[in-house]
Each structure stands twice: as C-alpha cells, then as structure tokens.
Amino acid sequence: MVKPLVKPKRKNPLKKTRQPLYPQAVRSRTAHGLTLAGAQGRFELQKCTECAHVFYPPRDACPKCLSPRVPFVPVDNRATLLAETSIHASTDPYFRERTPWRAGLSKLDCGPVVLSHLHEDVREGERVRLELKLDKGGAPVIIALPARDTEHMADDPQLREMTCDPKFRRVLITDGRTAVGQAMAKAFSDAGATLVFVGIADPWKPFPGQDALRAIPNVEIVPLDVTDTESVTEQAEQNGGRVDILVNTAEHVRSGGVMQRHGLTVAREEMDVRYFGLMRLAQAFGPGMRARGADGVNSATAFVNLLSVHALMNWPAYGAYSAAEAACLSAAQCLRAELRPGGVKVLNVFFGPIETEWFQTVPPPKVAPAALARSVVNALQRGLEDVFVGDIAEDVRARLAVNPKALERELGS
Amino acid sequence: MSARLAYDGVVACAPVTLPYRRYSVNSAHWWIGRALHDLTHAAGIRPQELDGLILSSFTLGADTAVGMTQHLGLSPRWLDHVPMGGASGVVALRRAARAVQCGDADLVACVAGDTNHVDSFRKTLSTFSRFAQDAVYPYGSGGANASFALITKNYMNLYGAKREDFGKLCVAQRDNALSIPFAMMKKPLTLDEYMDARPISDPLHLFDCVMPCAGAEALLVCREETAKALGLPAVRVLATIERHNAFPDDPIQYRGGWALDAGELWQMAGVTPDEVDVLETYDDYPVIVTMQFEDLGFCAKGEGPDFIRSHTFTADGSFPHNTSGGQLSAGQAGAAGGYLGLTEAMRQLIRKPIGKPIADAKLAAVSGFGMINYDRGLSSGAAVLARA
Numbered sequence: 001m002v003k004p005l006v007k008p009k010r011k012n013p014l015k016k017t018r019q020p021l022y023p024q025a026v027r028s029r030t031a032h033g034l035t036l037a038g039a040q041g042r043f044e045l046q047k048c049t050e051c052a053h054v055f056y057p058p059r060d061a062c063p064k065c066l067s068p069r070v071p072f073v074p075v076d077n078r079a080t081l082l083a084e085t086s087i088h089a090s091t092d093p094y095f096r097e098r099t100p101w102r103a104g105l106s107k108l109d110c111g112p113v114v115l116s117h118l119h120e121d122v123r124e125g126e127r128v129r130l131e132l133k134l135d136k137g138g139a140p141v142i143i144a145l146p147a148r149d150t151e152h153m154a155d156d157p158q159l160r161e162m163t164c165d166p167k168f169r170r171v172l173i174t175d176g177r178t179a180v181g182q183a184m185a186k187a188f189s190d191a192g193a194t195l196v197f198v199g200i201a202d203p204w205k206p207f208p209g210q211d212a213l214r215a216i217p218n219v220e221i222v223p224l225d226v227t228d229t230e231s232v233t234e235q236a237e238q239n240g241g242r243v244d245i246l247v248n249t250a251e252h253v254r255s256g257g258v259m260q261r262h263g264l265t266v267a268r269e270e271m272d273v274r275y276f277g278l279m280r281l282a283q284a285f286g287p288g289m290r291a292r293g294a295d296g297v298n299s300a301t302a303f304v305n306l307l308s309v310h311a312l313m314n315w316p317a318y319g320a321y322s323a324a325e326a327a328c329l330s331a332a333q334c335l336r337a338e339l340r341p342g343g344v345k346v347l348n349v350f351f352g353p354i355e356t357e358w359f360q361t362v363p364p365p366k367v368a369p370a371a372l373a374r375s376v377v378n379a380l381q382r383g384l385e386d387v388f389v390g391d392i393a394e395d396v397r398a399r400l401a402v403n404p405k406a407l408e409r410e411l412g413s
Numbered sequence: 414m415s416a417r418l419a420y421d422g423v424v425a426c427a428p429v430t431l432p433y434r435r436y437s438v439n440s441a442h443w444w445i446g447r448a449l450h451d452l453t454h455a456a457g458i459r460p461q462e463l464d465g466l467i468l469s470s471f472t473l474g475a476d477t478a479v480g481m482t483q484h485l486g487l488s489p490r491w492l493d494h495v496p497m498g499g500a501s502g503v504v505a506l507r508r509a510a511r512a513v514q515c516g517d518a519d520l521v522a523c524v525a526g527d528t529n530h531v532d533s534f535r536k537t538l539s540t541f542s543r544f545a546q547d548a549v550y551p552y553g554s555g556g557a558n559a560s561f562a563l564i565t566k567n568y569m570n571l572y573g574a575k576r577e578d579f580g581k582l583c584v585a586q587r588d589n590a591l592s593i594p595f596a597m598m599k600k601p602l603t604l605d606e607y608m609d610a611r612p613i614s615d616p617l618h619l620f621d622c623v624m625p626c627a628g629a630e631a632l633l634v635c636r637e638e639t640a641k642a643l644g645l646p647a648v649r650v651l652a653t654i655e656r657h658n659a660f661p662d663d664p665i666q667y668r669g670g671w672a673l674d675a676g677e678l679w680q681m682a683g684v685t686p687d688e689v690d691v692l693e694t695y696d697d698y699p700v701i702v703t704m705q706f707e708d709l710g711f712c713a714k715g716e717g718p719d720f721i722r723s724h725t726f727t728a729d730g731s732f733p734h735n736t737s738g739g740q741l742s743a744g745q746a747g748a749a750g751g752y753l754g755l756t757e758a759m760r761q762l763i764r765k766p767i768g769k770p771i772a773d774a775k776l777a778a779v780s781g782f783g784m785i786n787y788d789r790g791l792s793s794g795a796a797v798l799a800r801a
Contacts, residue, residue, distance in 0.1 A: 023551045024539050031547040057548035057787055063661070082665055083570070085555070085562035089613045091535040092554030100612075101553040105563050105788060107664045115552050115563075115788060124566075141551055 002120045005155040007168050007194065008297045020293035020342045021094040022137030030058040033072035034140035038132035039385035043077040045112060046070045056112035077130045079106040079114070081144055084124045094136065102158065106130060106144050116142040117158050121150045133162035133383050136293070136343035138336075154381060163383035164302040164345055167192035169244035172235075174199045174226055174281060177207045179356055179369040180306065181249035187373035188245075189216045191381070194298065197239055199224025201231070226250045226277030236284035241292070246285055247304040247376065250277045253358035257319030267320050275327040278305065282335050290342030302345045302380055305332045306372070309350040309393040312400055315411045336385075345385060349376055352392025365391040417681055423510045424647035424801050425523075426640045427455040428756035429631040430767065432595035433744045437528045437627035441472040441747075444526035446485055448629035452522055456633050456643055465491040465518030465634075467509055469501035469525035469748035471537055491518035498783030499695045500655070501525050501751035502630070503794035507653035509634035519635060526629030527747020534625045537747075544787035555614045557697065558622055560785050562614035565700040567665040569616065574718040576616060579699035580607040582734075583620050583741055585726035586696065590738025592728075592768030597624045597744035620741070623697055628746025630756050637801060646763035648777075651797040652681035658791050669701070669782060670793035671708035679710065682797035686710045689797075690774040691761050692732070693754025695782040696739040701790070705780050709795060728769035736761060737768055754779045755796070762800040775800050 027035065037044035047054045048062035049069035055062070062070050084104035090096050102118040106128055114130060122128050127147040135141045143159060154165050171188045175181045176198035188196050196219045200207070203223050213219060222239060225231040226248070236243075252273035254266055261267065282303070289300035310318065311325035329348065336346035353359040355366045367390040375389040388397050399407040429451045431444065445468065453460050466489045468478040476484070478494035491512050495501045502525065509521040538556045540546060553559055568574055587602035602620060610619035633645070640647040654677060656670025671678075679685055686709065694705040703717035711732075712720040724732040737743055737757040740750045758777035760766045780795040 023554065024546070025551075026539075026546055028543050028547050057544045083563040083566040085559055085566060085614045085616075086612070087553040087555035087559050087562075087614045088611070089558065090554045091538055091556055092550075095554045099553075101555075103552045103555070103559060103563075105567075105665055113664050113788060115549060115560075117552055124570075135551065139551060 001150065002152045002156045004152040005168055005297055017292060018294045018296070020136070020290070021097070022341070022343050023092060023094045023135050023139065025137035025139035027139055028058065030060055031140065033058060034132055035134070037072060038134050038140040040387070041382050041384045042074055043130060043132050044072040045075050047073045047075065054110045054112060056114055076108070076110045078147070079108040079128050079130050079144070081106045081118070081122055081124055081126055081128050082113070084118055104144060114142055116144045119143060119145045119153070119159055120156045121146040121153065134345070134385060135162055138340045138345070138385075164245065164347070164380040166245060166377060166380055168194050169298050169301065170195040170197070170242045171245045171247060172197040172199065172239070172243045172285070174224060174246070174248045175250040176200050176213055176221065178249055178251055179209070180251065180354065180372055182209050182213050183369035183373035184247055184249055184376065185213060185216050185219050187370070187377045189218050191377045193218060195220060195242065197222045197243070199235065201225035226280060227272050229280055232280040232284045236288065240285050240288045243285055243289065244292075244298050244300045245302045245304065245380065246281065246289070247306070248278060248281055249306060250274065251306070252324070253318070253321055253356070255318050255321070257316045258323070261320060270321060270324045271327065274324045275331060278328050278331050282331070286335065286339060289344050290339050293342030293344050300342065300344050302347050303335060303339060304347045304349065304376060304380070306349050306351065307332070309352055309388065309396045312350065313396060313404065313407050313411060345383070347376070347379055347384060348386050349379065349389060350387065350393045350397070351389040352396070417677070419681065420510045420514060420650040422637050423514050423634065424637045424640050424649055425506060425632050425634050425759060425798070426645040426647035427452055427633040428759040429455060430753070430756050431629045433597060433626045433628035433746050435529070435597060435624070435626050435744070436531055438530070439528055439627070441470045441526055441528045442476070442481070442484055444528055444627060444629040445470060445481065445524055448524050448526055448631040449485060449522055452524070452631040452633060456645060458520065458643070460485070460487060463487055463489060463520050463522045465489050465509060465512055465521030467493040467495060467505045467521060467523050469495045469497065469505065469751065470527050471498070471747045472527045472533060489518070491521065497751065497792045498748055499697060499751040499790070500781035500783040500792035500794045501748050502755040503653060503751070503779060503781040503796050504655055504792070506634065506650065506755065506796055507655060507794070510650050510653070513634055513636060519639060521634040522631060523634060524629065524631040525748040525752045527627060527749060529625050529627040529747070542786045548787060557785055558614045558617055560788060561698040561700065562617045564666050564789065565698060566616055568667055568700050568703070571667055572715045572718060574700070574703065576608060577604065578718045578721045579621060579703070580604050581721055582699045582702055582726060583607055585730065586735050586739045587742045588727045589736050589768065590742030593737050593743060594767070596738050596742050597626055598738070598742040617698065621698055623740040623745035623750070626744035626746050628744065628749045630746070630749045630752035632752070632756060632759065640801070646765070647801040648759050648762045648798045649801045651683065651799050652678050653794065653796040654678045655794040656792075659793065666789035667704070668708050668714065669704055669790065671705060671780065671795055672714070675708060675710045675795070678795055678797060684776060684797065686778070689776050689778045690733065691736060691758060691771050691777045692734050693758045693777065693779045694735060695751065695754065695780055696735055696741050697745065697750070697782070701782055705782070709778065709780060728771050733771045736766070736771060751781050751783060754781070758798055762798060
C-alpha cells in the first residue's frame with residue numbers, strides 16, 4: 001500500500017536544488033494521438049475503421065487488415081497485469097535518480113498488450129486500469145492503476161510525477177477580489193495545499209467576501225496587481241521561490257465587439273489585465289518555477305490559465321474580450337513550451353460564461369465559480385493540460401471539432 | 414509448400430573474429446574495414462576479388478552497405494544490408510549461400526561490426542525503433558534488460574524455471590570464455606556469485622546481461638571447389654531457417670520463430686537434434702537460450718528447465734553450448750553478436766577453435782535472434798553446419 005506523503009520540512013536554503021530532468025519526450029507524429037487524449041484525460045488507442053481491431057503501439061496501418069484508417073478512439077481501459085519488473089539500472093538520467101522504477105506488461109480486455117508504468121498498489125496477476133498521463137516532459141505515457149481506488153492512491157511517487165496534485169504544495173491565486181479567485185482559494189485549501197497566497201491589488205480597499213476569504217485555512221493575503229510590473233516583480237521576489245502552482249484568476253470581462261466600441265481605452269485595459277498580466281506573471285514567476293520542477297514533494301508543478309472558451313472561436317457579443325482571451329491562449333501555448341524543460345505543466349481551463357455580474361444578461365447555462373474551482377483542482381490532480389468546464393465550453397469544443405466555420409457563423413448570428 | 418532446394422556445393426570458410434574491446438574510439442567503418450582486411454588475408458585474395466558483400470551494423474550512422482563499397486574500395490556485383498541484429502549472421506549466411514549457389518556471386522564476404530563509444534549504447538537504445546521511442550524507452554529506460562526481464566518473469570511463471578537454472582547456463586559460458594583471450598569477462602564465475610549479483614531489472618541480475626562492446630566478425634561464402642583452390646578448410650550449409658514476427662498473438666513471448674520452422678530445419682538438414690555435436694545459441698539473456706533449446710527441438714516446450722538441470726554446457730560437457738563464452742562472457746559487439754556463434758561453430762568444425770576444442774565435432778547448429786522492437790524479439794534464424 002502507498003505510504004501517505006509526509007509534509008515536507010522547510011527547505012534548507014544552503015542545499016542545492018535538484019535540477020529538473022524529464023524522460024525522453026520524442027514521439028512519432030502518430031503517437032501524439034496519445035498526447036491529445038492524455039492532455040484531456042481520456043484513454044484512447046487506435047481502432048481500425050475497417051476491421052475494428054484495437055492495437056498498440058501506435059501504427060500507420062492496421063496490423064490485421066492493413067487499412068490506413070486507424071483513428072484514436074476511447075477504448076475500455078480494463079486490463080490484467082501479466083508481468084512486472086523493477087528497473088534498477090537505467091541509461092536515462094531522469095530514471096537513474098528514481099530507481100527502482102516499476103514497469104510491466106498488461107493485457108487489455110480489448111486486446112493489446114501494453115508496457116506501462118506501475119502504481120505501487122498493483123501486483124502481477126491482478127486486474128488494473130490503464131490511464132494515459134503526461135509525464136514530466138509533457139509526453140504521453142500509460143500507467144497501470146489498481147482496479148479500484150486505494151487509500152492515499154494519489155501519493156504514489158510514480159503517479160505523482162505525472163500529476164500536479166495540490167496536496168502539500170503552495171499556491172498563488174493572483175486575484176482574490178473576484179468570486180472565482182475566492183472560490184479557488186477555498187478549493188485549494190480543501191485539496192490540502194500547504195499555503196494559499198491570494199493576491200489583492202490595493203489591499204487597503206475593502207472588497208466583498210474578504211472576511212470569508214481570510215477565514216479559509218492556510219490562506220495568506222499578499223499584495224499583487226497584475227497590471228503593475230513592479231507589484232508583480234516584488235511579489236515574485238517575496239514569495240516566488242514558494243509558488244508551486246500559480247492560478248491566474250485576474251479577469252476583465254466587458255461586452256461589445258470590435259467595431260462598435262469607441263476608442264481603445266477598454267481594449268487596452270483588457271489586454272493589460274489579461275494578456276500583459278499573463279506576461280508579467282510569466283516573466284516574474286516562470287523562471288523560478290521552471291528551475292524548481294524537481295524540488296521534492298513540493299516541486300513547482302503547474303501554471304494555470306483560466307480562459308474563456310471563446311479564445312478558441314470569437315463570440316462577437318463579447319468580441320474584444322474574446323480577442324484578448326485568444327491572445328492569452330496563444331501566449332499560454334508559448335509558455336507551455338518554455339516551462340516544459342522544468343517539468344512544469346501549463347493547464348488551460350476553458351469555460352463558458354460565469355455566474356458573475358459581467359455576464360448578467362447572458363442566459364444560462366452558466367458556470368458557478370465554485371464548480372470552476374473544483375474543476376481546476378481536479379484537473380491538476382489528474383495532471384491534465386486542457387479542460388473544458390460547463391455545458392457551453394463542452395458545446396463549443398464539440399462544434400469546433402465538427403465544423404469550425406459553422407461555429408463561427410452560429411456565434412455571430 | 415514445396416521442398417526447399419539444398420545448398421549443394423556451397424561452403425562457408427575463413428571465420429574472422431576481431432578481438433573485442435569494451436570501448437573504442439574507432440568507428441564502425443574501421444571495425445568493418447579491419448575485419449574484411451583480415452578476411453582477405455586469411456583467404457589469400459585481393460579485396461577487389463570479392464564480388465559479393467553482405468553487411469550488418471547499428472553504428473554506421475548515415476551509411477548503408479552501398480556507401481561502404483566506396484568507403485572500402487569494393488565493386489561487388491551482389492550487395493545486401495541485413496539490419497537484423499542477432500539474426501544477422503544466420504540470415505547473411507543463407508542469403509550469401511543462395512547468391513553463390515545461383516551464380517550471382519562467387520566470393521561473398523559476410524561481415525558485421527559495431528563500435529561502442531562511451532555514450533553510444535544509450536543513444537542506440539533511445540532511437541532503436543519507432544515503437545521503442547514511442548512505447549518502451551519512456552518507461553524507465555531500462556533498455557533490453559527491462560524488456561527481457563518481463564519475458565523472463567513470464568517464462569518463470571509459466572514453466573517453473575528458477576534463477577539457478579539460468580545461472581547454470583551463465584556459469585558454464587563463463588567457464589568456456591576463460592580460454593578466449595579477448596572475452597570481456599575473464600574471471601571465473603560461481604553460481605553463488607551469479608545469485609548474489611546486483612539486480613538490474615528483476616528477475617535479471619548482473620550476470621544475466623551482456624556487456625556491450627566494440628568488435629567485428631566476418632566469414633566468406635563460396636563454392637566448395639573455390640575454397641579448395643584457396644586451400645581453405647570449410648563447412649557445408651545443410652539447412653537454414655528464418656522468421657520474423659512469429660506468433661504475434663502471444664501476449665508475452667514464450668517461444669520464438671524457431672518453433673514454427675524447426676521441423677523444416679532438421680528435415681532439410683537430414684539430421685536430428687541429438688546428432689548435433691555443438692550448439693551455438695543467441696544468448697542475450699539465458700531465457701532466450703532456454704527457448705532455443707525448446708523451440709529448436711532439443712527438448713519439448715516447457716522442459717527447458719529440466720533440460721538445463723540434466724546437462725552440462727561447457728566445451729567438455731554433455732551438451733557443449735556457446736563454447737566461446739557467448740555474448741554473456743565474450744561481450745555483445747552490436748550486430749557482430751549475431752555472428753559470434755556462427756564463426757565459433759565454423760572454427761570448431763574446421764578444428765581451429767580460439768579456445769577449448771570440442772572433441773571430434775562434425776555437426777553444429779547455430780541460431781540467431783534479434784530486434785526487440787516493442788515487447789519481444791522479432792527475428793529468429795538457425796543453421797545446421799557440417800564439416801566439409
């Protein structure tokens with residue numbers, strides 16, 4: 001059974017910080033079908049369209065009928081672990097410092113035999129669940145988990161390498177004035193975060209919910225204004241070495257499109273809060289997080305962006321807002337590549353209209369701040385890279401996959 | 414299936430084994446060039462007289478056999494490149510034998526060579542195949558050790574093999590290697606030392622694993638009268654088999670392609686396994702040796718452990734096996750590992766062994782195995798050879 005994690009002691013500042021390493025991340029183009037599924041938390045393998053044969057590793061032709069039509073589709077992840085080994089000698093520097101490392105061959109009920117990482121609670125001959133995860137290098141890997149959840153399951157060291165579990169980690173929520181920011185603080189505190197820094201611009205100005213916020217265990221209010229480079233830099237100097245998960249909750253929602261707005265004042269403001277805010281945070285906190293990607297139980301692990309799903313397709317009713325969100329999405333993709341060498345994930349959380357005053361005129365369904373916060377924590381616990389929260393976000397994703405041009409017309413009508 | 418044509422009038426001669434080295438600053442080109450140099454000297458021919466060349470190597474970089482003809486100044490009229498690792502020797506032999514038999518070439522040099530730089534093993538592992546890159550190397554990067562650990566574990570579960578059984582093979586091979594001057598491992602090995610060795614990837618421990626090294630092996634295939642005219646003692650090729658990706662539906666490999674083709678091998682050779690004086694198997698891990706005992710018909714499937722318990726495997730034992738120490742003790746010189754047993758069997762048959770001789774060896778069997786692409790070795794081959 002997995003031993004529960006022990007809360008890490010205060011770090012000795014004289015000790016060398018372990019440099020981040022990651023397993024080989026090169027994959028064939030076809031194998032990135034696993035990356036896509038793993039990033040969104042689905043278990044998918046290739047299945048032949050012509051003969052329905054399910055197979056693995058990824059191929060460009062069906063090994064039963066040679067059909068080239070072999071898409072990735074969700075498949076049953078139940079399997080039996082046939083043989084296991086503990087690797088004591090590895091040629092890879094990442095694994096060398098983590099041996100013994102367990103790996104094994106499982107036979108899926110749907111056919112293929114899969115070499116995977118092994119959770120501590122699985123044993124040879126037993127039933128297992130295979131899940132796709134992204135490893136420290138952001139590459140897709142499969143891990144065999146026990147058929148049923150076990151106690152302290154998430155604390156397994158091999159599994160924790162592939163997740164961004166907030167337990168015993170320190171979190172920075174960049175804006176605590178918003179309903180989402182406050183819900184986020186509660187959710188991370190509930191998830192076992194050691195410390196939840198909550199940024200407040202101009203802390204002397206009172207704001208609704210501040211008493212409740214202060215009452216949340218492990219919350220520490222800190223001065224932070226994402227529109228002020230000096231403020232962001234100062235906060236990073238103060239606490240940057242203790243930020244393992246950064247959740248950017250700074251928001252700027254105004255209705256209106258591109259042509260109807262007079263002047264650029266609002267647009268500049270929304271770019272300043274959202275796009276430049278993200279850049280300020282990335283520049284001030286990113287390098288430190290990247291360097292602390294292998295720093296023990298409370299290593300730096302994730303940079304979380306909350307993005308309107310309309311970053312993916314403009315919603316003209318909130319057209320300028322959508323454009324700013326799209327800029328943030330693009331920057332997040334860049335940041336993902338920049339943080340990857342440190343084993344730090346960038347989680348993009350896409351949501352539809354939220355239950356706040358700025359979406360007052362928008363009809364339901366809308367996303368409750370608490371639900372959004374729970375989704376973020378859940379996504380980190382599972383180690384995901386892209387999640388869609390709420391019916392609108394799911395709907396946009398589905399329609400985008402079928403016909404982006406149709407979606408563009410529908411959102412614009 | 415129609416009966417296969419015998420390799421009448423075709424022989425293999427002039428076995429060359431370059432002394433292995435743990436690490437080499439020389440390139441694979443150097444090793445292959447030197448092996449062919451020694452081969453032409455042994456055969457008493459000029460390099461340009463070679464009109465056929467078949468080559469195997471993992472470390473030639475961008476070069477293929479074609480580029481090597483210019484590098485080495487050869488103008489062969491028959492050329493082949495066999496990227497089949499441990500099956501390279503047997504496969505090269507059977508390709509060359511047919512070329513000579515059909516008159517496509519008269520003097521075919523078969524050669525395999527690889528270098529071993531300090532970091533080349535890790536690089537070879539991580540880029541060995543697309544499946545290795547996508548689905549093996551990221552899982553602990555244990556290399557072949559981890560893959561064969563799982564095959565070994567499964568075999569032990571299925572047939573009750575014990576570590577001691579595998580140890581007996583390794584200890585005997587070490588004994589055989591003691592008379593080979595360039596063997597990587599020259600210290601005597603006891604079963605206790607085998608059992609107490611450090612774990613590499615359970616259930617494999619240190620002495621189950623081969624030592625990567627640099628080296629090259631070569632031999633000449635020609636007509637029997639050509640060998641005679643050159644004054645070269647030779648061996649006849651009685652039969653060969655080759656198979657790739659056999660039994661793809663076995664969840665974990667417990668048998669190799671030999672199990673499909675062994676009947677044909679012995680039928681073509683016109684002999685039975687118990688007539689064989691010496692067996693040279695491909696020994697990347699003793700479990701694969703055990704499978705070869707079974708699948709080639711020296712014992713029944715699942716009886717490998719009992720077979721090991723009831724025999725001795727040194728050159729003077731009841732079942733002489735891997736008489737030059739095999740890769741487990743001599744070292745694994747990349748693709749040349751697929752030739753090690755072949756050149757050793759030839760030398761035993763022509764009475765010019767490097768190490769201990771086998772008394773009156775007339776008939777030898779050689780098998781090859783190679784290319785763990787994902788979860789199992791894909792290529793298998795075997796040949797039966799007789800003193801000419």
